[in-house]
Amino acid sequence: MEENQLNPDVLAVTPSALRQFDHEISADPQIVKLTLGEPDFNVPEHIQIAAIRSIKANQSHYPYYWGIQTLREAASTYYRDKFGYRYSADQIICTVGATEGLSATFKALFHAGDAVLIPTPAYPVYQALAILNHVTPILVDTTETGCVLTPQQVTAAIKSHLEVTIKGVVITDPSNPTGVVYTEQQLADLVPTLRENQLWIISDEIYGELTYGVAHYSLSRWLPDPTIIINGLSKSHAMTGWRIGFVFGPSNVIGQIAKVHQFMVTTPTSIVQYAAVEALTNGQNDAAVMRKVYQKRRDYLKKALTELNMTFVAPMGAFYIFAKIPTAYHQDSFAFARQLARDYHVGVMPGTPFGDPTAIRISYASSDENLRALVAALASLNRAKRVAER
Amino acid sequence: MEENQLNPDVLAVTPSALRQFDHEISADPQIVKLTLGEPDFNVPEHIQIAAIRSIKANQSHYPYYWGIQTLREAASTYYRDKFGYRYSADQIICTVGATEGLSATFKALFHAGDAVLIPTPAYPVYQALAILNHVTPILVDTTETGCVLTPQQVTAAIKSHLEVTIKGVVITDPSNPTGVVYTEQQLADLVPTLRENQLWIISDEIYGELTYGVAHYSLSRWLPDPTIIINGLSKSHAMTGWRIGFVFGPSNVIGQIAKVHQFMVTTPTSIVQYAAVEALTNGQNDAAVMRKVYQKRRDYLKKALTELNMTFVAPMGAFYIFAKIPTAYHQDSFAFARQLARDYHVGVMPGTPFGDPTAIRISYASSDENLRALVAALASLNRAKRVAER
Incomplete structure (x- = not known):
């Protein structure tokens, strides 16, 4: 063959x-x-201990595919207190790191033939996920505006790509690779244009806890309906290899992402989910x-x-x-x-x-x-x- | 929205x-x-101990996305000795359980508009994966033939669906839900028809170690080129919630599946990969x-x-x-x-x-x-x- x-x-x-x-x-x-x-x-020691406890307690069976209830509840509280997210446990899915969250979200939001805006410089996985889903990635160069996407750039990109339906935009904040952090004002400025154009917003906030002297804001504050947040413990708790992430979104969308997630991986590793409860309950600092x-x-x-x-x-x-x-x-x-x-x-x-x-x-x-x-x-x-x- | x-x-x-x-x-x-x-x-105690050792050794960083080399080598040997698989480490990917292996394989093999044969009764995830990939699932009822797919059924299904391109077939052996195990002869009988029709074969062998008084055979013995094997430790080592699986395939295909896998999950949980090395090295029984x-x-x-x-x-x-x-x-x-x-x-x-x-x-x-x-x-x-x- x-x-x-x-x-x-x-x-x-x-x-x-x-x-x-x-x-x-x-x-x-x-x-x-x-x-x-x-x-x-x-990985902080108290989280390691929780994982070991989970192993010894034989928590090795299939957790419910959305993720265990205690973890989704812990995530609801933790991210509310950290960044003001407003999601109940049933609007949160536990994923195999942020990557799986992104992958399931791309699949659920976009159909073959759609297009998505990707401000560059950008983490290259977004473009790969677009291509894999037969979605056109429209790269929007932001180097002239300090690597921050502006409403003018969104409007210009839409105007110059009338041949496709642009269904969404990816915002990585804080940014990989530039380390740029959007200010409250920069996000607020984007809101009317994003709303007007009815764009899904994939808000990758995996570096949210790593800002230096400035605060992290989430677009979900202004645009709860079209925003899907990707986050996780890889960076904040140094748990990259352990693979635990979260997707937050409005109820009607999160259920669709959950289906893709289920057929993609079933669920993240059980013992890591129990360890993650510890991270989110006692690992705020x-x-x-x-x-x-x-x-x-x-x-x-x-x-x-x-x-x-x-x-x-x-x-x-x-x-x-x-x-x-x-x-x-x-x-x-x-x-x-x-x-x-x-x-x-x-x-x-x-x-x-x-x-x-x-x-x-x-x-x-x-x-x-x-x-x-x-x-x-x-x-x-x-x-x-x-x-x-x- | x-x-x-x-x-x-x-x-x-x-x-x-x-x-x-x-x-x-x-x-x-x-x-x-x-x-x-x-x-x-x-989970057998020696595997639990290996996982705990891995946690304490801080093996928490990103493993190479195909899976750690020692695990792929261990899988190469283990499944060769168990079932006669002939795959070197570089023809094996470590996945988030069998589900992720199936999901990545469906994505890599089939294009929107293709069709796939699914002998029924069948594990419903295959049909869901087909639909998610815009692939037509063609259900082939095998209840009249003891829940074993026959070459006649394959030929008949192809003849009655000339409107679509049937690109592959799923074989679950041993079967979920029927517990049927294909005999050597039943598999050998299928070979000419599968070869003639140039079908990809997704061979789900996750229950391979659980047969009672009969041997498990793999279609890959006869058809190494078009066969992709899905296997893993969920059933053989009671590691369902730990999420570790494997995909075995010819080099030109496995590299493509690896790409999908990478953008889908990055890699399975590191500490579980190290535990799995123990399972495959000292857990033969x-x-x-x-x-x-x-x-x-x-x-x-x-x-x-x-x-x-x-x-x-x-x-x-x-x-x-x-x-x-x-x-x-x-x-x-x-x-x-x-x-x-x-x-x-x-x-x-x-x-x-x-x-x-x-x-x-x-x-x-x-x-x-x-x-x-x-x-x-x-x-x-x-x-x-x-x-x-x-």
Whole structure:
């Protein structure tokens, strides 16, 4: 049997270039990684203990597919107190991380032939999910507006794509890869345009707890009906590999997403669900420790990169800096990242998969020592360049 | 925003009637359940210990999305030794249970507008996955041939559906809901017809280790190129809620399924992957204990149901008996199952979602005491009926 007998939408998608690149450079045993988007913290001990308790209590049977009731109730309270979400337990589904939440949401909202707005630079999974669902991704470049989507950009994108039905928009706030955090005003400004155009809003708020000196707001406050929130414990509780996320949405939509979710995975791992109850009940401050460390690292990197004449939009959240490759290098992002990996054993993410081939994404969810190694490598590259130019 | 702005394929699917029904009857605190398809055993202790070790070792980061290398290698060896599978580690993906494996496989193989053959009685998730992917499910009734798909049935189904392109077939062996196990000869007989018609074969072998006095064979032995195997540890190691499965397939296909898998879930829970390595390395005999118990229960039920004049196809594997509702009752399967639940506090699955409204599925992955309660209920119903008829 040949590949051409497979689903063309699947053939059209490329595997995540980010994980691919990370996998590629990981072959170097000396590599210092500032690539992947995951905390370098461990799962807090009280959550580990809860998971072990759940294992020993033999909670190994199928939980109800929406997620266990206590977890959905805990999520309802936790996110209400953190960000003002207004969702009861029956408007929340527990998912296999944020990815599964996104995947089920894309499937439930969009039909083959629809289109979706994706402001760039963007996390490349949105585009892949669009393609997999035969939905047209319309990339809206926001670099001119500080990597914040504006109502004018929404209107312009709709006007210049009258050939398709644009059914939704993805907002990642705080942003991966730029670390940009929307202000209350910036979100409020978007509301009339989003409402007028009857767009579904996929609001990816997975980095919501990681903001530095600014608050996180949710579009659901203004637009509860068309907003689907994606969140989870991967970043706030350093539980990436444990895979637990949440989807919040209005009742009529969440039931549809739940069906897709059920036939996609049945339910997330039972013992992780019980551990997540602990995280949301007694782990309100788990992120605070990490936030403090991340902020210190961000400050260090901002200063060091600025001294090296690198430019970037001000990173206020998440744990990334999306920096322009100095023009002197005349290289695309993959070539530049490969050179850094090869010559200096330092791994950063090429910007191309995020929509900017002239940038790199630096994750500071990595040790101070690793950050210093990056800065040293960039400084050394800088010196080498100046020598060569003489 | 209205529901009609959602994906019509998703609106067209109904949530699992099985889980719904189970949820419904679970409201009765006295209910004795012979409904869900999950072992009443606990996760074997050595696997629990491995999971706890993994938690304590902080293996909480993103595993490579195909699954950790050691697990894929362990699966390669384990299933080769058990069933003669011939797949190297790079032809295996680790999934969030068998469900995610099925879901990713359906998506990768079929395009909107294709059709797939589903022999019935069948596990209803296949039909739901077809509908979600805008693929036409063509149900092939096999009750006349002992719930075993025959080449004649395949040919007849293709001939009577010339309006669509039938791209594949689902084989569940051992079968849920009937417990039928295909013989070597029955599979060999299917091979020429499946090959001739260039059908993808989704071979769901999740109950492969649960056969009673007969061997399990895999179609992949004869048809390695078009066969995708779905398997996992839910039944063999009583790990349903832990969510770990595997997809095995030829290299050109498995890479495509891996992409869908990546964008669907990223990867299964890390600590469960490490526990699964233990299951596949030192748990070769974990299913033996359970098999012995299941076989005893099956024998008891077979005898008791026969004495009650109930008929069913001989159950040789899995942990189900799919029994016809005695015609005297004049009831459809939901009404009958509801009556059993209401009047006798015994839960069995209605046959309708499996494709037979005149049958019930009895799961004997339930205690001896529970089985006796069912038999007592059926006997009592029987007596009540005879009294009423006098």
